[in-house]
Amino acid sequence: xxxxxxxxxxxxxxxxxxxxxxxxxERSGVATICLEGVLLTSxxxxxxxxxxxxxxxxxxxxxxxxxxxxxxxxxxxxxKAKADQIISGVVVNLIAAGMTPxxxxxxxxxxxxxxxxxxSERFSSTTLTVVACLLPFTLYAxxxxxxLGLRLLAAGDGPEALETSGVSSQKVRLWAMSLAGxxxxxxxxxxxxxxxxxxxxxxTAGRGYIALTALIxxxxxxxxxxxxxxxxxxxxxxxxxLQSNPIFGHTFPVQALQAFPYIVTLxxxxxxxxxxxxPLAIGK
Amino acid sequence: xxKTFFCEIVLSLSLLLGLSGSxxxxxxxxxxxxxxxxxxxxxxxxxxxxxxxxxxxxxxxxKTVESSDDISLEPTLRTFAQKQFPLIIAVGFVQKNAVExxxxxxxxxxxxxxxxxxxxxxVRSIVFKEHxxxxxxxxxxxxxSKTHKIGFVGGMDIPMIRRFQxxxxxxxxxxxxxxxxxxxxxxxxxxxxxxxxxxxxxxxSQYNKGVDVIFSxxxxxxxxxxxAAEQMQxxxxxxxxNQNWVKPGLVLxxxxxxxxxxxxxxxxxxxxxxxxxxxxxxxxxENGVDYSLDEFNRKLISSEMESxxxxxxxxxxxxxLKVPDYYxxxxxxxxF
Numbered sequence: 096x097x098x099x100x101x102x103x104x105x106x107x108x109x110x111x112x113x114x115x116x117x118x119x120x121e122r123s124g125v126a127t128i129c130l131e132g133v134l135l136t137s138x139x140x141x142x143x144x145x146x147x148x149x150x151x152x153x154x155x156x157x158x159x160x161x162x163x164x165x166x167x168x169x170x171x172x173x174x175k176a177k178a179d180q181i182i183s184g185v186v187v188n189l190i191a192a193g194m195t196p197x198x199x200x201x202x203x204x205x206x207x208x209x210x211x212x213x214x215s216e217r218f219s220s221t222t223l224t225v226v227a228c229l230l231p232f233t234l235y236a237x238x239x240x241x242x243l244g245l246r247l248l249a250a251g252d253g254p255e256a257l258e259t260s261g262v263s264s265q266k267v268r269l270w271a272m273s274l275a276g277x278x279x280x281x282x283x284x285x286x287x288x289x290x291x292x293x294x295x296x297x298x299t300a301g302r303g304y305i306a307l308t309a310l311i312x313x314x315x316x317x318x319x320x321x322x323x324x325x326x327x328x329x330x331x332x333x334x335x336x337l338q339s340n341p342i343f344g345h346t347f348p349v350q351a352l353q354a355f356p357y358i359v360t361l362x363x364x365x366x367x368x369x370x371x372x373x374p375l376a377i378g379k
Numbered sequence: 380x381x382k383t384f385f386c387e388i389v390l391s392l393s394l395l396l397g398l399s400g401s402x403x404x405x406x407x408x409x410x411x412x413x414x415x416x417x418x419x420x421x422x423x424x425x426x427x428x429x430x431x432x433x434x435x436x437x438x439x440x441x442k443t444v445e446s447s448d449d450i451s452l453e454p455t456l457r458t459f460a461q462k463q464f465p466l467i468i469a470v471g472f473v474q475k476n477a478v479e480x481x482x483x484x485x486x487x488x489x490x491x492x493x494x495x496x497x498x499x500x501x502v503r504s505i506v507f508k509e510h511x512x513x514x515x516x517x518x519x520x521x522x523x524s525k526t527h528k529i530g531f532v533g534g535m536d537i538p539m540i541r542r543f544q545x546x547x548x549x550x551x552x553x554x555x556x557x558x559x560x561x562x563x564x565x566x567x568x569x570x571x572x573x574x575x576x577x578x579x580x581x582x583x584s585q586y587n588k589g590v591d592v593i594f595s596x597x598x599x600x601x602x603x604x605x606x607a608a609e610q611m612q613x614x615x616x617x618x619x620x621n622q623n624w625v626k627p628g629l630v631l632x633x634x635x636x637x638x639x640x641x642x643x644x645x646x647x648x649x650x651x652x653x654x655x656x657x658x659x660x661x662x663x664x665e666n667g668v669d670y671s672l673d674e675f676n677r678k679l680i681s682s683e684m685e686s687x688x689x690x691x692x693x694x695x696x697x698x699x700l701k702v703p704d705y706y707x708x709x710x711x712x713x714x715f
Contacts, residue, residue: 102580204418205418207417298573
């Protein structure tokens with residue numbers, strides 16, 4: 096039982112970071128299907144810099160910078176250049192999927208993975224999991240209880256109103272998204288230098304998209320999103336436990352369990368369970 | 380779609396540029412690796428090793444192309460053939476259809492297909508008896524295990540990995556009929572080959588259930604199993620290439636698929652103009668599969684274990700010991 100809980104937390108951690116970044120970004124009014132790409136570039140930066148400098152802290156700083164920068168590309172394209180938000184997100188994902196193996200090859204001679212980092216130079220995954228569990232509450236306080244946060248919400252729901260009061264919604268979005276990039280960057284740090292010992296190509300394996308689903312499932316609010324990340328993590332952990340434990344001599348079809356969270360999300364989206372409304376200005 | 384198209388253009392351009400200069404007397408060999416890439420520390424790495432060895436010893440001209448996705452495999456093979464490479468080596472079962480189509484179009488070119496079979500006369504299909512190699516490492520794992528619980532973490536749930544699993548399980552039971560084998564698969568899509576995070580989680584859950592040795596034929600995901608072994612200070616077993624060095628002292632042994640030897644041999648035959656098409660099924664007696672023993676795992680394998688394995692090896696080679704084959708089992712099941 097305890098093991099199931101720990102496994103759930105370990106599997107949820109990267110999802111929480113990515114979903115919280117997505118929360119900041121989407122609530123400021125910009126669709127972010129590029130969570131996957133940001134997660135990937137920051138995971139790469141964390142592993143590469145940690146390997147080269149032997150310091151996980153420098154690696155983490157690099158991941159925050161690279162994560163923030165990757166998101167800034169998306170922000171620049173959508174906010175400044177007024178590009179379509181979905182297309183820009185796809186572009187960022189493609190750049191991330193292409194650049195990370197290329198840079199890995201240039202630095203390490205092979206596109207598939209960076210060199211392994213010894214265990215003494217890695218983060219303990221517990222620390223980052225604790226950070227991930229505190230993050231949603233911090234963001235809740237920041238977004239709903241401070242003037243800065245309310246501006247962010249206004250940029251997402253009524254940018255015109257924000258402009259009328261003399262605040263540039265563009266500026267708010269640029270800042271919110273760069274911050275979002277750094278939050279997602281922590282997820283990258285967790286993937287490549289805390290849980291695993293190196294970066295491997297496409298190691299995010301769709302977690303950015305799952306985080307986006309969790310954000311929708313959580314109806315774009317930090318605490319429910321946090322809970323849905325845990326729910327997705329639990330489904331994965333349960334699936335792992337059930338795979339090797341036959342029930343009454345029959346192994347449970349794990350694919351069914353894997354699909355379960357998505358089916359629930361689909362039900363949420365079409366409005367059977369509550370009503371999920373995206374921020375009003377998203378996509379505009 | 381756009382991405383693929385773009386990739387194809389870049390790929391063909393780079394091939395054109397790279398190949399135009401190589402018109403000397405040496406034999407040109409094209410090596411097409413699959414998604415794993417030349418440093419997957421496993422299957423593709425072994426093929427690359429064999430080909431580089433041939434380049435150094437036999438003086439061939441080697442051109443290696445790694446494909447970023449499955450769709451660019453066929454254009455790669457076709458470009459090699461159009462550039463009149465006499466020998467083209469395709470690594471990985473995903474290349475089967477591509478090789479079949481291109482080999483038909485270019486009957487004069489010689490192809491080597493690794494890990495899949497086809498009937499075309501100008502294709503040398505090389506497959507391995509994975510179940511025999513897995514049987515050996517299964518037996519070794521059972522000898523090394525103190526808890527009598529042994530783990531198996533497969534990559535993608537496909538018949539080939541089931542073949543590993545069945546061989547491994549029978550190897551374990553051969554040594555210790557009371558031992559239990561816990562089995563997990565990373566997933567049922569090709570993502571399962573490169574998801575070390577998930578593989579680590581599976582391995583941790585097995586170790587927490589008392590498992591002390593895990594065998595993981597799962598491509599790049601296997602790196603996650605090694606990480607779990609390091610964290611829990613238990614044993615893991617490598618696959619395809621010799622992975623003993625990845626975590627010295629924690630990798631009990633590696634199940635070897637001697638792709639390097641097979642690739643080298645194919646190139647050697649080509650240089651002697653003795654290329655032969657057909658299907659080659661390499662097992663223990665053909666020295667196609669084995670287990671690894673070197674300075675990194677020397678301390679983990681006692682001389683007693685070594686001699687017992689030697690007996691098993693000769694018994695399998697002499698057909699005294701029969702290792703169950705998942706493919707045959709499936710065929711029988713279908714014929715009912």
